[in-house]
Amino acid sequence: MQTKKYPSVGKNKLQKFDDMCRFPNVFQYPFAALQEKGFEMKGHWNEWFFKNDHPVVLELGCGKGEYTVGLGRLFPDKNFIGIDIKGARMWSGAKQAIEDGLTNVAFLRTHIELIREFFALGEVSEIWITFPDPQMSKTNKRMTSTRFMQLYSEILKEGGLIHLKTDSPFLYTYTNAMIEANRFPVRVQTDDLYHSRLADEILSIQTFYEQQWLDRGLTIKYIRFACEPREAYVEPEIDIERDSYRSFNRSKRSIK
């Protein structure tokens, strides 16, 4: 007799996995396949998928992909790719992009650490990092650490921009120190976006996590800087006060 195939996975999640395999705007690549033959579209996203020569913009740790889809709507003359390891979250953005007929939007399911396997040197014009975990104990896992800057600088075009939106005073302070230590040019920044004059239709796109943090009364910080290649990257030596609210456990933070 046939037993239930995936006892710990909800039906809804299974349906999403199925959809993700069928969605034409989603790329999921098992690590084994990547090791065996590499990613054939590396260096050819525009030619083979988007079929234009528009700038390619990434959203890293995109979750449900609110920025990827929102920017896709605002800028038909740019191509947007949301990247995350969690497929069930990404499903929402991929589905929305299909329903909206956004041919300039795609999603890639992978670890950000592998990004150089998917994009060629200089293939990317801008990177958005939206509400990443600040990783207060693990610099190496922090998405604005010099380890990641090195990866980003390899796929970014000269003068390529990084946008960070965060609720975290810790991550904002760290990122500023990292930028200063590496002399990256800052283009725009604010430690309170919605009380600044910067909150235009681009910066007012709100992600799932952002909405939760706003509901808790937190201020949103934003910084845009150019990630220039350096021979050696300097990790800032700085003691940063930890975000007190992050010592709550997940359920208390009410973000699932």
Ligand SMILES: C[S@@+](CC[C@H](N)C(=O)[O-])C[C@H]1O[C@@H](n2cnc3c(N)ncnc32)[C@H](O)[C@@H]1O
């Ligand atoms: C705090 S959530 C933010 C999601 C979304 N940007 C938002 O604001 O709602 C961080 C996201 O980054 C993804 N993520 C964290 N580390 C990652 C990694 N190394 N590679 C790929 N995705 C990662 C997680 O799966 C998660 O969806």
